[in-house]
Amino acid sequence: MAIHPAQLFSIVTGSPDPIYRQLVDQVRRLTAGGQLAPGDELPSVREVASNLAINPMTVSKAYGLLEAEGLLARRRGLGMVVAERPRGTRSAAERAALLRPTLERAAREARELEMDHDTVLSLFTHILKEQP
Amino acid sequence: MTQAIIQMQGVAKYFGGAIVLSSLDWEVRQGQVVGLLGRNGAGKTTLMECLLGLREADAGAVCLFGEDVSALSDAARARIGYVPQKSALFEWMTPLQMLDYFKAMYPRWNAVKVDALLERWGFDTLKLNKPVGRLSGGEQQRLSIIRALAHDPDLLVLDEPVSSLDPAGRRAFLTELVDGVIERGTTVVFSTHILTDLERVALDVAFLKEGRIGLQGPLDELLEGARNTTQGRRAEPVSLEDLFIQVTGGVSA
Numbered sequence: 338m339a340i341h342p343a344q345l346f347s348i349v350t351g352s353p354d355p356i357y358r359q360l361v362d363q364v365r366r367l368t369a370g371g372q373l374a375p376g377d378e379l380p381s382v383r384e385v386a387s388n389l390a391i392n393p394m395t396v397s398k399a400y401g402l403l404e405a406e407g408l409l410a411r412r413r414g415l416g417m418v419v420a421e422r423p424r425g426t427r428s429a430a431e432r433a434a435l436l437r438p439t440l441e442r443a444a445r446e447a448r449e450l451e452m453d454h455d456t457v458l459s460l461f462t463h464i465l466k467e468q469p
Numbered sequence: 470m471t472q473a474i475i476q477m478q479g480v481a482k483y484f485g486g487a488i489v490l491s492s493l494d495w496e497v498r499q500g501q502v503v504g505l506l507g508r509n510g511a512g513k514t515t516l517m518e519c520l521l522g523l524r525e526a527d528a529g530a531v532c533l534f535g536e537d538v539s540a541l542s543d544a545a546r547a548r549i550g551y552v553p554q555k556s557a558l559f560e561w562m563t564p565l566q567m568l569d570y571f572k573a574m575y576p577r578w579n580a581v582k583v584d585a586l587l588e589r590w591g592f593d594t595l596k597l598n599k600p601v602g603r604l605s606g607g608e609q610q611r612l613s614i615i616r617a618l619a620h621d622p623d624l625l626v627l628d629e630p631v632s633s634l635d636p637a638g639r640r641a642f643l644t645e646l647v648d649g650v651i652e653r654g655t656t657v658v659f660s661t662h663i664l665t666d667l668e669r670v671a672l673d674v675a676f677l678k679e680g681r682i683g684l685q686g687p688l689d690e691l692l693e694g695a696r697n698t699t700q701g702r703r704a705e706p707v708s709l710e711d712l713f714i715q716v717t718g719g720v721s722a
Contacts, residue, residue, distance in 0.1 A: 350665035350669060353692065353708045387644060390644045390670075393651060
């Protein structure tokens with residue numbers, strides 16, 4: 338069970354997505370993808386706030402929502418951990434729903450750039466194959 | 470319900486024939502971190518000066534910590550930190566002399582914090598012994614911020630505190646705001662045109678328009694509210710910058 342550093346999170350400013358929502362979405366993606374495993378410890382509110390230079394209340398809000406959703410659990414003395422959940426509970430459809438907002442944004446920008454579908458799809462295929 | 474730290478009622482301020490503030494009502498509660506937004510010349514500096522009692526309002530009432538600002542007790546005064554837009558520091562003094570001067574005025578001066586900030590923000594022996602007037606704009610602004618944070622204020626008012634700072638200096642300032650100020654539950658009012666800085670730390674925003682606070686609310690809700698059309702359909706997403714232009718009526722629709 339890993340202990341994740343504050344650098345787990347990154348945010349963009351100037352975005353229409355409020356910062357708390359960016360943090361929530363990041364945890365959802367990381368748990369869906371398995372980088373965050375049940376029992377893993379999340380960085381404390383204070384560490385995340387300090388590392389990103391954001392209001393600690395924003396981090397608390399994100400953690401609170403994720404706890405209400407059942408994705409995170411509060412452990413005495415440990416802070417926030419990833420909740421236990423049976424493997425594979427996230428269906429393919431649920432994962433697709435998580436990715437959709439990001440792709441919608443990309444699609445809008447592609448239309449603005451007047452790129453044709455094939456070019457966009459082959460670019461995305463290419464990006465998928467790149468190592469992060 | 471938390472205590473109201475700033476209460477302004479029916480405040481008006483005129484300069485000659487120009488109406489800068491008019492029937493302005495505003496309340497900021499304990500622990501709120503509010504970004505004050507408005508176009509150039511909207512009167513943000515005047516509003517901040519009136520709320521601190523540095524400028525007498527032509528009408529209305531201003532209370533800080535429940536006390537009338539025109540008769541503020543020394544105890545209440547010692548709980549306020551202010552970073553003016555134009556740093557009116559004592560230009561002939563060195564930073565060390567200036568900080569010693571202020572130290573004598575505040576019972577709650579945090580010398581450990583001052584030393585740590587001076588070191589972290591690049592004030593070496595040379596700079597500490599140079600007249601303030603010969604420091605760069607950014608250095609003067611950093612010094613002004615250190616002076617305002619030195620007595621661990623309960624109310625911090627910042628008027629464009631980062632306008633002379635480079636990105637690294639702005640980030641260092643924001644980190645200090647998060648670690649050293651917001652963590653303590655300090656009430657903060659912050660004006661800036663650098664919206665990407667503001668959205669990191671401000672949970673609430675207030676827009677000053679036509680002499681009054683036109684819109685105030687939690688930043689998250691304003692951003693999320695602005696993207697829903699009246700039919701509940703999803704409109705194009707809106708950033709804080711879009712919202713600023715919409716609310717302050719910068720570009721006519």
